[in-house]
Amino acid sequence: MKGGPGRVPGERAVDGAPGFTLVEVVVALLVFEVGVVGVAGLVALSGRLLGRAALTERAVYGAQQVVDSMADARPGGPGERAFPGGRLRWSSSDAGRGLRRVRVQAVDSAGRTLLSLTALLSPPGGAARPVTP
Secondary structure (H helix, E strand, O other), X not given: OOOXXXXXXXXXXXXXXXXXXXXXXXXXXXXXXHHHHHHHHHHHHHHHHHHHHHHHHHHHXXXXXXXXXXXXXXXXXXXXXXXXXXXXXXXXXXXXXXXEEEEEEEEEOOOOEEEEEEXXXXXXXXXXXXXXO
16 A cells, blocks of 8 residues: 555555554454453353253252152162262261251262252151251
8 A cells, every 4th residue: 555645654644534554453453352262261161161050950850869769768878870970979877856867969970079968858757857956
């Protein structure tokens, strides 16, 4: 691009002619690139978080099944079973006053804890009794 009379190429025209300098274009592209990289990072993060949330949901559903089945059955020992993406482990112990304490832990395939819960269960067919600490 050639400059007009008294104009150096790459400089903005003094007479108000439209156009941008090369420095302005480069700065604008850098700002745009930072924005695009930020959005790409957020998309990747949201994908990981959605995957983890789905895995936690499956773990909660499995833990609910374990606690429900132990509430309907006689006292059982520790156990373990798989669910899609991880494993559930549980144990049962006497909590006193006719109650049983059930502990359930869910871990993902990498061994990270997804959830850990403790439930107090009354005997099958019996009424729940309040527990005072």
